[in-house]
Amino acid sequence: MNEQATAPDLRPEEVPTPPRPIDGFEPIVGAERFAELRARAAETVERLGDHTFWNINSTARGGGVAEMLGPLVGYARGLGIDARWLAIQGEPAFFAVTKRIHNLLHGAPGDGGELGGAERAIYEDVLARNLDDLVALIRPGDIVLLHDPPTAGLVGPLRDLGATVVWRSHIGTDEPNELVAHAWAFLRPYVELAHATVFTRQTYVPDFLADAVVRLIPPSLDPFSAKNRHLEASTTRAIALTLGVVADGRTGHAPTFPGEDGSPRRIDRAADIVRSGPAPSPDAPLVVQVSRWDRLKDPIGVMHGFADHAVTRTDAHLALVGPSVAGVADDPEGAEVFNECLDAWQQLPSAARRRVQLVTLPMRDLEENAVMVNALQRHAVVVVQKSLREGFGLTVAEAMWKSRPVIGSATGGITDQILHAETGLLVPPMDLDAYGGALVELLDAPDRSAAMGKAAHERAAREFTGPRHLLQYAALVADLRADG
């Protein structure tokens, strides 16, 4: 660590994670797994004794990791485990470095900047300035789970303190290139000090950890969140109608949903929609992809495959759904990619253009946005995730949880989620004909699609919700305590 730091200390923020009741999971994962969860949790409580299981990341809000940590830490607490969550503080120069590492670990050049001595000094300085508070909170014998590149430099100092330290990367690529190697060269001195590391997939594990303790733990979704909570079909329709994605008006239902605090809330805002002609009827089959406006999600491929195959051979419509790009100053790429989609849409033959809509959802209220995504995923007869590359692809698990058959690219974590021909269809990422053929195949066979959707729900319930995730953490704690 940089001993010369004269800048003020940074105060990590403890993120409140009230205990969450766990009982709702019993019908979701079945009595046997639920009993196993309770038993392993009781063992974990015993193994930890009066020690704490800390999670440390770099943000309390925004992004998939923060979204996962709230529920998971809450459920762990609901099971009696003293789990806590801290978010370290950073500065723009620090986040520029960590974002660079993030992009490189995905195999992408990012801003093309350096990762040399100067960047290491910035990185270590910020972590050193977070350390005083961490040292006051974390005790020898505690277990610390550090998340992602911004926290890797804490492994050594927290180990020196007597904590058991695990570092988890939520990022990775199936095809590591020299950019990935560059990021690992930066992180290696920190990461190799960890007692254990956790990755989403085997292909994401760097070679230098070949003999280290490595566990593979994929992400999970929270079935009780605004994004995934059950919505009645009538509510789903009413929301799709309010958004303007479908038109009819005969539902008679208000687009209301219970808010996080239990009070009734209502969707009043429409989406921004690019479409030619009237909105489809709520009864028209709708294919949906929900994604950030990112080239790696291949939105233009989704459109072209649909236009070339599904328009003439089915009566389906397509909605490409993403966050609003208006005035999103920190994501210029989002607006750029959306404009590329718009160009591609304008060049579609008019029959196809009438069946494809570009939908941007308001982002002013994240709970509202989540309910909108929830409703559109539920309204879809087929959900698509045609990414060219994908770390995990939470949208796949989200759609599976909602009993939707998913057509996904056979890349990264999507391959771990979709069981081909059982819970959906896997297609080669670059093969638009295969993707278009898969669309027609599922749209032509509603019964088969429904059966796949049912199997998808069962798989998501068991494999991609909190209990599986918590059981894997409990097994890791058991291993760490056995080793130590």
Ligand code: UDP
């Ligand atoms: N998402 C959202 N609103 C949108 C678009 C996406 O809430 O308008 C969510 C989506 O439901 C999922 C997450 O953003 O929970 C995207 O995660 P994923 O792993 O699929 O891809 P990433 O964006 O991390 O590459």
